[in-house]
Every structure is written in structure tokens, then in C-alpha cells.
Amino acid sequence: MSVVYERVALIGLGLIASSMFWAMKRGGLAGEVTGFARSAETRDTAREIGLCDRVCDTVAEAVEGADLVVLCVPVGVMGSVAAEVAPHLKPGATVSDVGSVKADVLAQVGPHLPDHVHFVPAHPLAGTEHSGPRSGFASLFEHRWTILVPPEGTDRAATDRLRTLWEGFGAFVDEMEPEHHDLVLAVTSHAPHLIAYTMVGVADDLRRVTDSEVIKYSAAGFRDFTRIAASDPTMWRDVFLSNKEATLEVLGRFTEELFALQRAIRQGDGDHLHDYFTRTRAIRRGIIEAGQDTDAPNFGRAGPKP
Numbered sequence: 365m366s367v368v369y370e371r372v373a374l375i376g377l378g379l380i381a382s383s384m385f386w387a388m389k390r391g392g393l394a395g396e397v398t399g400f401a402r403s404a405e406t407r408d409t410a411r412e413i414g415l416c417d418r419v420c421d422t423v424a425e426a427v428e429g430a431d432l433v434v435l436c437v438p439v440g441v442m443g444s445v446a447a448e449v450a451p452h453l454k455p456g457a458t459v460s461d462v463g464s465v466k467a468d469v470l471a472q473v474g475p476h477l478p479d480h481v482h483f484v485p486a487h488p489l490a491g492t493e494h495s496g497p498r499s500g501f502a503s504l505f506e507h508r509w510t511i512l513v514p515p516e517g518t519d520r521a522a523t524d525r526l527r528t529l530w531e532g533f534g535a536f537v538d539e540m541e542p543e544h545h546d547l548v549l550a551v552t553s554h555a556p557h558l559i560a561y562t563m564v565g566v567a568d569d570l571r572r573v574t575d576s577e578v579i580k581y582s583a584a585g586f587r588d589f590t591r592i593a594a595s596d597p598t599m600w601r602d603v604f605l606s607n608k609e610a611t612l613e614v615l616g617r618f619t620e621e622l623f624a625l626q627r628a629i630r631q632g633d634g635d636h637l638h639d640y641f642t643r644t645r646a647i648r649r650g651i652i653e654a655g656q657d658t659d660a661p662n663f664g665r666a667g668p669k670p
């Protein structure tokens with residue numbers, strides 16, 4: 365593959381930035397990649413593991429001369445980080461981000477950017493429950509969607525170039541309006557995370573079920589909630605605070621459906637439950653047919669240790 369950007373700057377060096385770096389190196393998609401992280405500890409770790417060609421101690425140094433600058437920090441600090449980055453941007457550069465919420469990031473970042481740069485926000489729909497500079501890997505984005513959210517009037521060539529980079533990571537790429545993105549993600553990611561956090565919290569509260577039993581019998585379903593509920597607390601706090609409207613809308617609908625199922629159980633309405641579960645099973649089949657998960661039993665996991 366050929367180089368898409370001569371100079372790339374990654375601001376924030378966690379799971380997503382480190383995965384982007386390894387994917388860029390694997391594919392030969394970038395010339396030099398610089399990196400900056402807020403803490404000296406993260407910068408030292410990055411140097412130790414060879415994450416980025418050059419790890420910089422200031423934002424200015426990292427951004428200087430970059431053709432692409434990607435903000436890879438929690439959604440809640442995108443605006444303040446953009447303000448730090450802005451004075452150092454080279455004319456014609458592209459600024460992007462990887463935040464999980466888009467309307468709020470556009471509103472936070474856009475006003476800080478000078479007219480002489482292109483702004484193409486992005487969101488890779490790929491992640492794990494791990495975070496930090498050591499957690500990334502080159503194949504994270506393969507066969508997963510990345511959504512680009514260019515504001516109206518964005519230079520087509522700048523958007524297409526960023527698309528080429530993400531396609532070089534093995535991702536499928538789509539474009540969307542920010543509000544639509546936030547509603548889709550509220551349904552597919554944000555509300556499910558909140559429900560998982562709640563379920564794990566409920567189990568934690570139910571001290572009648574002892575901790576050891578919760579862990580011992582977790583393969584009955586609970587375990588899959590705990591994986592999601594182990595996700596980074598800062599990132600997810602920011603996601604809910606910045607995608608408030610869409611998340612509350614989806615949770616409202618969720619609560620209505622939950623009440624309907626609760627009523628069906630109370631009234632012994634087996635037909636309602638059966639019809640509902642038949643419909644949800646079809647959605648699972650659709651996800652497997654779209655290549656977004658495995659149809660191996662138990663997600664292809666080996667059996668539990670006795």
C-alpha cells in the first residue's frame with residue numbers, strides 16, 4: 365500500500381491511537397507518525413514500546429508540519445485539546461478525531477480550527493474493554509465500520525483521503541450526518557453499555573447472591589455484561605454526558621419495552637414473550653450474515669475451566 369499522509373500526529377495515545385499507529389505501520393500508510401500524551405508516564409511507555417516514530421513532550425512539537433492531526437482523547441476534552449492544537453496547524457492540514465459522539469465533538473472542536481485546515485471527524489466502531497498505550501493492535505479496525513462525519517462544505521478530496529487511510533486499516537467506511545450518527549450509536553452502543561453497567565451494578569447490590577456465586581456461574585450470561593461494563597469509566601462518562609438527548613430517547617423506549625415484558629411475565633403471556641424473542645433472534649442472525657460476529661457457539665470461546 366502507498367503512503368496516504370507524509371506526516372501524521374496522534375494526540376492522546378490510548379487504545380484507538382495505538383491501534384491506528386500499528387495499522388499505519390503495517391500498511392505503510394504514513395511517513396512519520398508523531399505522538400503526544402498528557403502524562404509523562406504514557407509518553408515514557410510509548411517510547412519504551414516503540415509507539416510512534418517520535419513521541420513529543422508538547423502538542424506544538426507533535427502537530428508541527430503534520431498533514432493529518434487526529435484527536436484521540438476522551439470526548440469531554442476534545443474542545444480544550446483542539447484549542448491547544450489549533451495555533452500550530454499547517455495550512456491545508458486535515459484535523460480529525462475518533463470520538464464516540466459526533467454532534468458534540470463538532471460543536472466543541474469546529475470553532476477552534478482556523479479556516480486554512482480541513483475538519484473531517486471520524487468514529488471507528490471498534491474497541492475493546494482495554495485502554496492505554498499498550499492496548500492497541502493493528503487489526504482492531506479490520507472488517508469493522510468507521511463513520512466519517514464531514515461538516516457541510518468540507519473539501520471532498522480531504523474526506524476521500526481520510527477514507528483511504530481507514531480503508532487501508534481494513535475498515536469499511538460510511539458517511540453520516542452527526543445527529544443521525546449519535547442516534548444510531550445510542551441504539552447500538554451507548555444504551556447497551558448503560559444497561560450492562562446497570563446489570564453488573566444490580567448484581568453487585570444483590571449481596572444475597574454471594575460474590576463467588578456471581579463469578580462462578582457468570583457464563584450463564586452475566587459474563588458478557590461484565591466485559592462491556594469493564595470499559596473505561598472516563599470515556600463512558602463523557603459519552604453519556606455528550607450524547608444526552610439520543611441516549612435518553614433510546615432509554616425511554618427501552619424502559620417501555622421492559623415494562624411490557626415485565627407485564628407479559630406477570631400475566632403469564634407466553635405468546636408475547638415468544639414472539640418478542642423470535643424477533644430479537646432474527647437480529648442476531650442479521651449481524652452474523654453481515655460478518656459482524658461469529659456464529660460459533662458461545663462466541664467461539666473455549667469452555668470454562670472447571
Ligand code: NAP
Nearest residue numbers: 376377378379380402403406437438439463464491495496
Ligand atoms: P484511552 O485508551 O483511555 O486513551 C485516552 C488518551 O487520551 C490517553 O493517552 C490520555 O492521556 C489522553 N487524555 C485523557 N484525558 C486527557 C486530557 N484531559 N487532555 C489530554 N489528553 C487526555 O482511550 P481510547 O479508548 O483510545 O479512546 C479515545 C477516544 O476514542 C475517545 O474519544 C473514545 O470515545 C473514542 N473511541 C473509543 C473506543 C473504545 O472502545 N475504547 C472505540 C471507538 C472510539 P494519558 O494516558 O496521559 O492520561
